Amino acid sequence: MNTRQNDPEQERRTIHLKVNDKDYALAIGDTVGAVAPSDTLAHTLRETLGLTGTKISCDQGSCGACTVIMNGKSILSCMTLTIECDGARIITIEGLADPATGQLHPLQQAFVDNSAFQCGFCTPGILMSTKALVDQNPHPTRDAIQHALSGHFCRCISHYEVVDAVCQATTTEGDHD
Amino acid sequence: MQPFQHQAATSVADTIAILSTHKGRAKLMAGGTDLLGILKTRATVAYPKVVVNIKSIAGLDKIQSDGQGLSLGALTRLADIVDSEVIRDAYPILAEAAASVAMPQIRNVGTIGGNLAQETRCWYFRYPHSIGGRIMCKRKGEAACLAVKGDNRYHAIFGGKKCFAVCPSDMAVALAALDAEIQISGAKGQRSVAVTGFYHPLGNVLETDEMITGIKVPRPAPNNRQVFIKHRVRDAIDFATVSVGLVVSMDAKTVADVRVVLGAVASGPYRATDAEAALVGRKLDPAVIEKAAEASVAGAVPLSGNAYKVDITKTLVRQALQI
Amino acid sequence: MTNGYRYIGKDTARKDARDIVTGKARFFDDIKIPGMLYGKVKRSPHAHANITRIDTDRARCMPGVRAVLTHTDIPRWEWGMPKHIPILDSKVRFVGDAVALVAADTPDIAEAALDLINVEYEPLPAVYDVEAAMQIDTSPIYAQFAHNTYPDEPPSFEPEMLGHIRIGDVQKGFDEADFTIEDTCGYEIFPNPLPPEPPGFIATWETPDCLTVYTPSQSIAQVRLIGIPFIGMADIRAISTQCGGSYGTKNANLTPMGYAAVLAKATGKPVKVYFTKEEHFHSYSLRLGSRVRARVGIKKDGTLSAISGVWMVNTGSGSESGPLQIAVGLGEVQLVLRCANWDLKGKLVCTNRSPSGIVRGYGGQELESSILPIIGRAMEKAGINPVDFFKKNSVKPGNGYFWREGKWWTYRGIDFNTAIDKGAATFGWKEKWKGWGKPTAIHGNKRIGVGVGVHSNADVGEDSSEATVKLTADGRAVVYCCVSEAGLGQRSSLCKMAAEVLDLPLERVTLSPPDTQLNPFELGLVGSRGTYAVGSAVIAAAEDARKKLLEIAAHRFKSTADQLETENGKIYMVGRPDKKLAWHRIMGVYHSVTGEGRFEPDYSLCNFLMTFVEVEVDTETGQVVLTRMVNATDAGQVIAPKVLEGQLHGAFGSAGLDTALFEETVLDETSGRMLNGNMVDYKWRTFADLPDVKNVILETPMPSHRFKAVGVGEIATSPGPSAVLMAVYNAIGTRIASYPVTATKILNALGKR
Missing domain, CATH: 3.10.20.30 (Beta-grasp domain)
Structure with a gap:
């Protein structure tokens, strides 16, 4: 300007x-x-x-x-x-799903399966923090998940479903990359 | 954000040269999480002409330890302090304080220098310019402090006089408890300032051509115990309502040396010397602890809405001594 | 649970789930219209002042600025209930009120231009307290509202609106009472529901008489419905983007639309007005302030014999829907406090606080949070356990009540006491309840207390809905129904209902875009009406389409329609599933079949929620922590289990339960400024602070529609606040009669200060 x-x-x-x-x-x-x-x-x-x-x-x-x-x-x-x-x-x-096949990252799939969002506005940010967490710590405890996400505002209160989804994605077999 | 120029500093000397050229119209940016917030709300009158990236200075993010103590580069990230084995081992209070800051994303970029030099969170000071104009106050160089007669629940219970804003830095509390010094470089050369002496009621002692380059922490006595407790409404994001940093070393069963430092109660980390005096040479029995807790708030003059901080302070000091 | 349904009551991925988790979902700020300008608002530093002079010359001359508007440049269009909120005016009514508007090529230029507008003011006395505002007889905030009190006149669409509950004879009721309590309690912290996405509008005039708007909306059809009278009866086409949270606030707040519409008119270009988070805090919808002064008569057995008093509602500087919120609140309170003698009057008052608006809980939460603490004192006098009290006094089949349009209705639904019992058992109420003012347990400096709150709402069948369902030859169905997605999952749930009726795979049923141009009439997802009211219209349309299709097929099968079934887009005769004909064979590829459905208002059904809470009070620091919550409800039939669970978890957020713990808007009364209009100082629940939560959701078939369901998600926020006050009282033995329970209040109550 x-x-x-x-x-x-x-x-x-x-x-x-x-x-x-x-x-x-x-x-x-x-x-x-x-x-x-x-x-x-x-x-x-x-x-x-x-x-x-x-x-x-x-x-x-x-x-x-x-x-x-x-x-x-x-x-x-x-x-x-x-x-x-x-x-x-x-x-x-945009870089989370497989670029070739469009297949969702296991975390994304777990969010879908657990309805781990309501309005969904905060979801991209939450997913990125979650990805950063599981890249460091592939099997985080609930407590570790909660603290990794402690800077995320979710006003609908999807916190419980989100923590469930991350637990589900990180306790089942699968590649977290 | 309103426009500014941007320069990447290559060294400390380069930074000081840029600062000197712009005479107060250049702002240093490390993690940026505090600076950009203020630039966006335009809470302060002065808007920088130049923002200087200092993350580009090599070697200023080192954690080094020897028999004398610990040395931290100003650009050491809070997340690295949390994760450092050396720090966790010998200076755990620093790791705990760092872990209590804000949220992971901020700890990933926020630096110890930036944490120490961050602006107050006083809600009058931070009021956004876009909503009817910023609130002017003593700290901004004109007008009276509105907090005195207003809502001062988060303000100082010690001192103030002109400005009752508190220092929001958690690291300052932990570092003061370790008797650390802040290393400063400027156009006139280098100097060291004790963390407790770094702050004054309207800000800190940095001149417009100075920057923090590092922190020196003396090695505490063997068998010392370090405690950091931060009281806040929520377990993340919040700045301290009150915090306490305690470093105590025992001589057999009595206190040989102790530093009790309070956070968020004054314009800087507040050393509760009366509490320390009540402890040195004594056993940490319940009566002594109680006396020290009472003494920690000696001289507190709460404002209309923050007397609860006095109770919380006493409680935290007691808890810290009981651990 | 096997209910015989294909989709109803089963978890299916939300239709927009993939878009949400991949970032593809298009929220408001993701929309761009070619040639679009950006609008910004110059805001007032005064809480109450006349504007004596505005100098816009420098701003107009700035390169890139396309329009600068003040109150003298635009028509006096007003909105609100009653109509009173102008786009711009010759005075300002709160700090952050609009003074002038700028449209420019970029947001940065528009913002820079605001600094070049010079305004002179003549400050007027400001008032923030509801009772003080009523005392003022000179210079009211709006010239037409003497004593800052809104008129009692009902709006045109609701001629007999409930503003005063008058039932029986209160004097007689008090005479019969064993105990009488008189008290005042306020819920006056003006919390912000604070959806993550700030509000915004893009407006573009297609013709001088037709405005198209894009906005993230909870109920897009309302924008057209109430927007047309606002903008001088020009037509409006309203299109919703994906909505990043609303909680009521993005139903009908037309403030940003007014700015965008007049700037678009002045520039001949599409104009986008998107509030910053600061504007969202200071200049958008807060929850109403509520203060109740009441007298309550109670008998020894817990029977309420009389309730009288006044309910003073503080709208701040503007009333988005205040009279209707009073009407609904007064309706709802009768559902949880059965009483033979009532005289409770609502009073709607404006002050110089930031404006209030529609918020989840819509009047009822505000009223309950103020009156239930007073009722609690009456319960204590009578020595009755609050769970027993609410079992006795909540609405039962056959009970009557006045609803918002002033008519008497008789409840024809199910008894919620089973849900209460199940909730109490899950929570362990019997073991934890030790009596009024008595802690459940004391562990050192921690005192544990329990409390309970309720909410019930007869708006599940409120207002009208219309839907059509189009069956296409390829075996798909499109539901046309003007419903936007603000997080409630209702767009997906409505598809499930249609898929169930049509026995189609869910992926072959879609919902039309949320665009008023494409869809029949709809009121929107206000209150709890989505499941029953909107759902009924969609079910009826799907049934109608199915019937029409089968009637066509009957010729082909040489049978009657009722001998035919359709499954997965193929039709067969009952008992002959081997002989199936695809829809295109029935209707022909050049045809579609459309069914219609409509729902008429029905206030004879209610939803219900009881929230049990356990708090831990630290007597040394004054900190109160919620440790446990159980929500108990009966939804008739759950449509989408995880979606409902999520909405009930929403009890904390969006100006709900947490308004009793730490949420509030802090005002500096000297300057009129909001102090915590930022996301650090405005407290909200983080992932690091999650209590143990359980939802007890029963499914006792409700006589609503085909699927026996009623909506309940909206009311999750409402029972919590008063439950927390009760729990804190029980923990510390001293009553705190205001919100939230700060450390200062706790320490004062404990006599520490």
Whole structure:
């Protein structure tokens, strides 16, 4: 926008993200389609890359809706500047199912089987935190699941079904990747 | 978010040069979970011209330990503190405090430097600009503190005078209990400040051209016991209503040395020296514990709505000593 | 459980489940219309003030700004009940009220332009307390409402709306009473139901007389129904996106629609207004404030002999549906407090708090949470156990009550006492109940207490619904019914009902998009009406379509329709399942068969929920923790078991039970500002704080529709708050008569401070 102070050095910069195994080169700057320095990763994923499965709810880092996995860790994409993500590997909700077959990840299937959502707005974020958890700890206890998800706001109260679903997905045989 | 320029710092010296150039109009960004919140709500008048990424500084996220003590780079992530075997083994209070912060996603990016330098959570201070304009107050350089006559349930019971906002940092409490020092670099050189001396009623001692580079924690006496208790409404996300950090070492059956530090009751971690005095040289029997718990709140002057913090403080101190 | 049904009562994946878990579901912010502009709102710093001057010149000149509107630029369209809430006005009525609107090419430009609008105000005295507001005789908040009290006039659609319960002779009732209690209790913390997705509207004028809106809605048809009178009787086509939570708040709050509509008119472009979470907190729907001053007469055997008093309802700065919420609340309270003599009057009052609106529990939760603590004192006087009291005094078949439209109805459903007994046994009430003001147990500094609350609602058959079902030659069915998905699973449940009637595989039954242009009349998923009211229309339409299809088939089979069956899109004669004809052979590939169904209001059935709670009070820190909850209900027939379980778990959230523990909106009365309008300071239940929960759901067939079911999900939030107050009293032996039970209140009650 017009009030932005231009920095010629920045305008020429390009950053590289790997999102759901796909490489993206994004120009930094304030031209249309470029990433502005103040753009959050949540904004870039949704508005620039069209990956609208990542949700923004509070936009203040207090509700977990925008959670994605970056370099193996769950993070809040609304509190992350895209410009600082150069070289990052990011997984969003769109990257969870098998890209070739469309087969749901066992966690996704367990959420479907357990009706582990009501309105579903918080579900993508919850699934990403859950994925980050089971990647570290393939057989978490209920307590570990609850604490891994402790930053997720679910106002419908699907907490019980979610914990059941994660337990189901992690106690049956199957690949959690 | 309103626009800003962005620079990635390559070293501490580079960071200080950027800070010096912009004279208070540059803000450092590590985990960013506190800074971006304030930039989004525009709760403060000053909006940075430049945001400086310091995560790009190599080597500032190390956890190192030797016979003298522990050294933490300012960029050490809270999650790494929780997981560090060295810390869990010899400085467990730090792991416990770090584990109590916010939520996993924030601990994954939040740094110890950022945790120490975070802004207060005073709800008058943080009021969003988009809803009729920000609330001005002493901390922002003008107008009186609305909390004194308003809803001050989360405010200070010690000190204040100008501003009754409390320091929200859990790490500050644990570090103060370990008698840690904060290492600061700036245009004028380097300095060290005790954690208890880092804060003042309107913020902290960092100059606009300074940054936290690390933390030095002296190795506590052998056979010491460390306790961190955080009281809050919910078991996640919440900042402390009151917290207590206790490091005590025993000499046979009596207390040889003790530090009792309270959190969320003052503008910084509050060292309850009266409680410490009530403990040193004594056995930790119920009467002594009770006396120390009472002494921990000596001099507290609660506001209209936060006297309950006095009760909670006493309870936490008692619980910490009983563990 | 084998009920002989193919889908009813069985867990089937929700139709939208895959979209939700893959991120494909399209919520409001995922929708883009070409050429769309972004609207932002300049908001008031004052709780009550006249606007003396607005300077918009600088904002209008900013590049990328397409429109700046103030109250002088737009028509005076009003909405609310009664109609009184303008889009913009020459005054502001709460901190965060709209002063001016901007449309711009990007949200950032629009937001930056707001800073360039200069406004001068003449502050007026602000009032936040319901009784103080009624005392004010000069400068009321709305000029037309003297003493800040809304008029008693009922709206056009409900000429005899219930505003005052008058039954029997209360003086006689008090004379007959063994004990009389007089008390005041408030539920006045204005909690925010706070769906995760903030509210928003995209508005675009297709013609000067027709507005299309996209919004995440719980009841999309209501947007058209009440939106048309709001925007000067222009036509509205309302389309719902997937809705990220509502809990009542996204039924009928037209505030953002007004902004988007006038900005779209001014710019000739589609305009999107999507509230930030801050705006969602400060300037959207809060739960009504409720204060009851009542006198209660009770006999030794627990019979209520008289209830009189006044119910003062604080709408904040605007009433979305206040009179109807009073009407429903007064109806509901009679279902849980049978009493021969009543004189309880509702009073609707505005103040300078943020506006209130429709919230799950709709009047009843507010009234019960205020009156049941007073009734509790009466129960204690009479020495009656609250579970026995509610068994005695909750609605039974043959009992009568006034419902919201002022008519007397007689309950013709089932007795809920079996559910109460089962719930009590599951909870262990008998063992845990030690008497009024007596803890269940004391463990050191922890005191355990139990309590119970109830809610019952005769809105399961409220208002009208219409549906059509189209059978296509390829053996599929489309249900046309204007129902959006806000998390209730009802779009899937309605498909199950149609699939059951038509004996079709569930995947071959779909529901039309939630678009008012495509569907017949529907009121929406308000109250608890989805299962019985909407379900009845869908079942009737499916039955009608089936009948028409079989009548056509009868010619082919040379039989009568009632000798035929259809299964999986094929028709056969009863007893001859080997000879099947596919639907296309019957109707021909160029045809479809459509059935119609309609539901007329029926207030003679109720749902019911009792919530048992156990709390643990820390006498040293004043902290109260909910340790156990049992919900007991009888749903007649469960349609979707896991969906219902989930909704009952919802008891905590959306301004429900947790409003007794830690949820509240904190107001700074000096500045009129809401202090905790953020998701750290506004407390909500996290995954780390889950008590032990059990739902006891009985299935005693209810004389509703073909599947004998009534809806119950909505009311999950309602019994909890008063149950918690009761449990805390029993734990500590001192009554706390306000919400929530903060540490300060507990420590004060314990005499620690």
